Amino acid sequence: MSAGAPLRLTQHAAGGGCACKVPPGELEALLGGLVTGGGRRAAAGPDGGLTELMVGPEHGDDAAVVRIEGGRAIIATADFFTPVVDDPYDWGRIAATNALSDVYAMGGTPLVAVNLLSWPRGRIPLEVAAEVLRGGSDVCAAAGTHLGGGHSIDDPEPKYGQAVTGLADADRLLRNDAGLAGTPLTLTKPLGLGVLNNRHKATGERFDEAVSVMTTLNRDAARAALAGGARCATDVTGFGLLGHLLKLVRASGVSAVVDASAVPYLDGARRSLAEGFVPGGSRRNLTWVRPHLTSGVDDDELLLLADAQTSGGLLVAGEVPGHPVVGELVAAGEHAITVR
Secondary structure (H helix, E strand, O other): OOOOOOOHHHOOOOOOHHHOOOOHHHHEEEEEHHOOOHHEEEEEOOOOOEEEEEOOOOOOOOOOEOOHHHHEEEEEEEEOOOOOOHHHHHHHHHHHHHHHHHHHHHHHHHHEEEEEEOOOOOOOOOHHHHHHHHHHHHHHHHOOOOOEEEEEEEEEOOOEEEEEEEEEOOOOOOOHHHHHOEEEEEEOOOOOOOHHHHHHHHHOOOHHHHHHHHHHOHHHHHHHHOOOOOOOOOOOOOOOOHHHHHHHHHHHHHEEEHHHHHEEEEEOOHHHOOOOOHHHHHHHHHHHHHHEEEEEEOHHHHHOOOOOOOOEEEEEEOOOHHHHHHEEEEEEOOOEEEEE
């Protein structure tokens, strides 16, 4: 960073946001050996009784869920990533919103979060890190979630996120394996965050609409989904709509049809795709999904549907008022996903 030059956080990391996730195929291979007993294991609770792991790593859900006494469930998750925008306060808000989203995506309410911070303290002033943490704190305050400290390390690349614990009704969860054929699919945020964030990293252009979308909590959408009787949902983040949908239909034993013309996109997303601002993570997502896909649209459309989102919306099996229906779950067929 030269004297007087503006600090660009995105230039201090090889990738950005949820596009930095380990590719889904590699992650499945990595986690395969950890899944035992269907992911449902009993352990001693604090009162001497048994608790049940209701949701573990087996279906790629957004968080782990443990049933406790009184018909309640504890939700536990962690999420962190490298800078997706240059503004440190905005990055903190985006990362915290994204971490809390895992709890909302399971149908829960986040109770407490702790910060996860990696910082190159010899290259970027700690005052910048303070702005990142301020952003995360403000999001937790808006969500009504306690923020109780955290953990930090010295790291060559800046990374920030949160570990979050929430509560839910154990019998009213949103999970990947509860999808039923004949149910509509609703998407609660527009796509295109990956290509716009990649353009921002390359050019420094700011996309206010994208920042607004990434800092919008999925709380209201999750509440509306539960109120409408939904029991199956996932959030759309680093594996793109197609990648997260593939996990959902596999877990539920169904297939899906996606109506490409019904999917909403952020302004500038198609132009950014046409000009080559496609994250590597989006291309890896499409490569992973393609063998399970049949499509009547071109590869550009598929890349947008596989675009690696950061702090994206919910994909809900059910209708959510005010949000578009983008497809339907159908009986299991030859292909897991059909895009028309």
